[in-house]
Amino acid sequence: MASLTVENYVKEIFQICVDQGGQPATTGQVAAALEVSPGTVTSMLKTLADTNLATYTRYEGVRLTPAGNKLALRVLRRHRLIELFLVKTLQLTWDEVHEEAEHMEHAVSDLLIDRMDAFLGHPQQDPHGDPIPSSDGTMNVCAGRSLANCGVGDQFRMLRVLDQRPEFLRYLTDAGIEVGVEGTVVDRSFEAGVLTIKLGADEITLGTAAARKLLVV
Numbered sequence: 001m002a003s004l005t006v007e008n009y010v011k012e013i014f015q016i017c018v019d020q021g022g023q024p025a026t027t028g029q030v031a032a033a034l035e036v037s038p039g040t041v042t043s044m045l046k047t048l049a050d051t052n053l054a055t056y057t058r059y060e061g062v063r064l065t066p067a068g069n070k071l072a073l074r075v076l077r078r079h080r081l082i083e084l085f086l087v088k089t090l091q092l093t094w095d096e097v098h099e100e101a102e103h104m105e106h107a108v109s110d111l112l113i114d115r116m117d118a119f120l121g122h123p124q125q126d127p128h129g130d131p132i133p134s135s136d137g138t139m140n141v142c143a144g145r146s147l148a149n150c151g152v153g154d155q156f157r158m159l160r161v162l163d164q165r166p167e168f169l170r171y172l173t174d175a176g177i178e179v180g181v182e183g184t185v186v187d188r189s190f191e192a193g194v195l196t197i198k199l200g201a202d203e204i205t206l207g208t209a210a211a212r213k214l215l216v217v
Contacts, residue, residue, distance in 0.1 A: 002071055004106045005044070006044075006047075006048070006051075006053070006071075007071065007075045007105075007106060008034060008075075009030070009034070009044055009045075009048060010048070010053060010054070010064060010068050010071050010072040010075065011072050011075045011076060011079070012025075012030055012033040012034055013025045013030060013054065013062055013063075013064055013068070013072070014064055014068075014069065014072035014073070014076070015033075015076075016029050016030065016033065017063060017064070019162075023061070024057075024060055024061025024062055024063050025061050025062050025063075026061045026062075027041050027042055027045070027061070027062075030045075030062070045062050048062070048068065052065055052067055052068075053065060053067055053068035053071065054068050069137075070137055073133040073137045073139060074110075074133075074137070075105055076130075076132075076133055076139075077113065077132060077133040077134075077135070078101075078104075078105040078108060078113050079101045079102070079105040079126075080101075080125075080126035080130055080131075080132045080133075081113055081116050081117055081120070081123075081126070081132060082097075082100070082101040082104050082105060082108070082113075082116070083097040083098065083100075083101045083126045083127055083128075084120055084123055084125075084126045084127055084132070085116050085119075085120060086100055086101070087127045088120060093169075093173070094127040094128060094169055094173075094178075095166040095167075095169035095170050095173070096166070097127060098164055098166070110135075114135060117132075117135070124140060125160075125179070127179065128160065128161045128164050128169075128179065129142070129158070129159050129160030129161055129179040129215065130142075130160060142159060142160050142215060143217065144159040144160055144215030144216055144217045145215065145216065145217070146211065146212050146214065146215060146216075147185075147195075147197075147206075147211040147212075147214040147215070147216050148195070148208050148211035148212040148214075150185045150195075150216065151185060151188070152185055152186065152187060152188055153184070153185065153186075154184065154185045155182070155183070155184050156182065156183060156184070156185070156216035156217065157180065157181070157182045157216060157217055158177065158178065158179050158180060158181045158182075158183075158214060158215075158216055159179065159215045159216055159217050160179065160214075160215040161179065161213065161214060161215075162212075162213045162214070162215065163213040168210075168213070171210075175204045175206075176199050176200075176202060176204070177199070177204070177214070181199055182199075183197045183198055183199040183200075184197065184198045185197055186198045186203060193207060193208045193209070194206065194207055194208065195208065195211055
C-alpha cells in the first residue's frame with residue numbers, strides 16, 4: 001500500500017507531465033509543486049524508481065511507469081470526487097475544498113469513493129472543471145483552449161480553471177466567473193495585456209495572465 005508521500009509525489013508528477021504534453025517533470029518542478037527542497041525530491045524519485053512507479057534520469061527528469069500512472073489516477077479520482085462531494089452535499093465553496101480533499105484523499109477507501117461516485121451520478125468533472133478519472137483508470141482529456149487566445153466577438157463557455165489557489169478562485173467568484181458560465185469577448189488590448197468579457201449584463205476586464213489560467217470552449 002502506497003504511503004501518503006508516495007501518493008502525493010505520483011499525483012504531482014502525473015499532473016506536471018500532462019500539463020506539458022507528456023514531457024518529463026523536472027526535479028525543480030516537482031519541488032515547487034510540493035514545496036520541498038530539490039534534494040528531498042531527488043531522494044524520493046530514486047525511491048519511486050526502485051519501486052517501479054517512475055523512471056528517473058538525472059538532468060532529464062521523471063516519468064511515471066504504467067504502475068505509477070495507475071496510482072496517480074486513483075489518487076486524482078479520490079481527490080476530485082471528494083471536492084465535488086463537499087461542494088454538492090456540504091455546500092463548501094470551490095476555494096475551500098482543495099485542502100480538505102488533500103487530507104481526505106489518503107484516508108478514504110475505494111469502496112467509499114465508488115459510493116460517492118454513484119451518489120453524485122458518475123460526474124465527469126470536479127468543481128474546478130478538472131476531469132474525474134473513472135474507476136477503471138480512464139480519464140477524458142479537456143479539449144478547451146485558453147481564454148487568452150480568444151479574439152473580440154468570440155463566444156465561450158468556461159470549462160476549467162487551471163490556477164486553483166484559494167485567492168484566485170475567490171477573485172473569480174467575485175467577478176462572477178465559474179465553470180459553465182457563458183460569455184463573449186468584447187474588447188482586448190495586446191499592448192495593455194488585458195481583455196474584456198461580457199457575462200450577462202456585466203463587463204469584466206481581466207489581465208492576460210489571469211485569462212491564460214481559464215480554459216474555455
